[in-house]
Amino acid sequence: MQGLIERAKELLADGTVAQVLGWRKGDMGYDPEPAYFKSEEELKDFVYDAFCGANLSKYMIEAAKLEGKTLVFLKPCDTYSFNQLIKEHRVDRDKTYIIGVGCQGTLKPEKIREAGIKGIETVTIDGDTLKFDTIYGAKEMPFADALLERCKVCKGKKHMVYDELIGAAEDEEAGPVGNRFEEVEKLEAMSPEERFAFWQEQLSKCIRCNACRNVCPACSCRKCVFDSNQYDTSQKANAATFEEQMFHIIRAFHVAGRCTDCGECSRVCPQGIPLHLLNRKFIKDIDSFYGEYQAGADTDSRGPLTNFTFEDVEPSIVQTRGGGH
């Protein structure tokens, strides 16, 4: 972390960048917030640790409007989002200085609470263990148990775009961990009735706070269709179950082929809805129907929904492919 601060200071001092976008430490040890730093003085509050889950690529859309270059710290999976935004002309690569930072997985404070650890005063990451001083005494839990879902099926530790790397993993070339489609496959194997019941239970928790949309780097529309008063798409009303289905299906569809599977939607959902399972379904279908595709792996290929081949499968495949997909 000190290395990041030092480098940021240098880049600010020599005028390469006008501001630094990183994380500022919070009060609890697990609540850093995305923040801009403009001076050496401000950088004393800079932090980078496993609690820095926020994907800063989203903020780069706004940063493109700022004066001068912005230094941004991106974790490997954040770089996919940034690449995708370059492809869509939503960020300005020339006004960005990217330092790729190494990542050992990011954590979800909610999981710590679920493990029964509360009254936290300090948190220390000690190798594979999270150690807490709480008002109820010292506690610890395995680091891996507090990992965000997305990190359990990490895409890989390689940065897709950067100007320089600091603290990148030695196993940078290591491939993905686990099978990220496992949960999707489980759902596919269920009967339609079971699937319907599953999604009903999950989606009915939705409070229409729009956190999933607002945090999503792929949701970069200036005006969202769900914010339009011209259609009765009610951006915030929780008036009928249909609205929740509509919102989540359409949101997932609008980012299909552009979603890099960064997992921010599931990270921020206050009701713990596994929104990534919608996006991954699209990714899985795209992979199987149109060939493997990873959004954000490059900046110039055509996305699967802005492309076609003459031999594409017909929509009737949905009926004919049978259970288990």
Add this chain to the structure above:
Amino acid sequence: MQVENTEFRPKIVAFCCNWCSYAGADLAGSSRLAYPADVKIIRVPCSCRVNPMFILRAFQRGADGVILCGCHPGDCHYTTGNYYARRRMTLLFSMLDYLGVENGRTRVEWVSAAEGVKFSTTMNEFVAKIHELGENVRLEDLRCKG
């Protein structure tokens, strides 16, 4: 005396592209080929004009089945529109299936302006399928019923 008709009459929305399928429906009509009156046609400039929201909105407003008809691949008036529509609908239908919506409720069929017969048989088949599936309840909006 009035007899109450309790038989299920499905509501079917058929989005038809202006250049092929709508003309195909026309031909079916002028050839006196029958298809159920439950099918309500909405004419669109091209099958790729159909946004997934249209499909969901149709279900919300009480449709029991939605079918999209366009020019055969290769015959699109705008050259490539239906290729994009094909990808979109494939993914959308798969998603609806994943969410537990009965997968026969949505369909895509390519119908040319010369295929009045195909139009009518497709519609007959589709309506029969919806009869089999019954009323749409998984994508309904109670605010639009009753």
Add this chain to the structure above:
Amino acid sequence: MYQIAKNKLNDLYQAISEKEDLFLPVSKGGQTNYGLWTNEAVADIDTLKTVKSGKDCFFPQSEVLYKSRHENGKISIDPTELQNKPFVVFGMRACDVRAVKVLDNVFLTDPVDSYYAARREHGTIVSLACHEPEETCFCKNFDVDAAEPGADVETWMVGESLYWKALTEKGESLTALVKEALADSFAEAGAEGEKKVEKEQAAVRGIIEKLPLSHLDLSRFKPENTMELFDSPAWEDMYKPCLACGTCTFVCPTCQCYDIRDFDGGKAGIRHYRCWDSCMYSDFTMMAHGNMRTSQLQRFRQRFMHKLVYYPANNDGMYSCVGCGRCVSKCPSSLNIVKVIKKLGGEGNE
């Protein structure tokens, strides 16, 4: 004071729900929120904080105000019937109970909101004292006593027993109802029970004293500082991480802003309904002439100025934050009112 064994709570819920609708924290899809108790529902009163507060029971996220229909050349209007049956909300924590008072000040002063008033009139609140407060709790700053939650009936979970004490007339009649239905398993707690509760209260107060956010300095949030706070350059820095989602407002027990909209259901008629709105949303202040809050900075500032300055100025110094800490744990960007208080509240925060 009465007591009932923890393993008999389902009988208690059953007894209440036979006579009245019972809302309590229910676990569904891995999260705990207030919901109607039924035999299938999984009651969960151990979770300290429900995701959404109990606000929904009195001020639901969406409610239809009236329906109208156009038929045979005639327009009919069908207003929604006001709540006219008694119901019980069980398990509200002290902060949420205070939040109801905050809402009362808004909805029960002239012009009275009849939908809310009817629910308040018919609702009985059974509060539940906190047992193990969390680091995100900061209710102490607002003089909320988590060990003495108040409302119509207050309860404490001590060991394997729930202790029950009626405080109001409504509380007394609910107690009578429960007593009649449960007979022996709902017994007088006696002096020993009182002692246990007192001991529990002392322990909880001791914990709260030690919580990291229990001693915030709110001294600068005074009406006379309104302009100074409004113009503070600190907002510029603070609002930046805000994603403009509505999480904080929708999980907040005191946020009371709403929007009124129409839904056109075609032949089923039109529903005139209201739903919670969020001052974080760009269309919150959208009016015919345009939008007077054009930046996220302004929207962000509004939320906190309202909670800490404007509301107290109009309500005898009562803050419209109750320190429940939901926003602290739910904000996607880890922004929250505590960070604002620390920055602007006063010198004691440094």
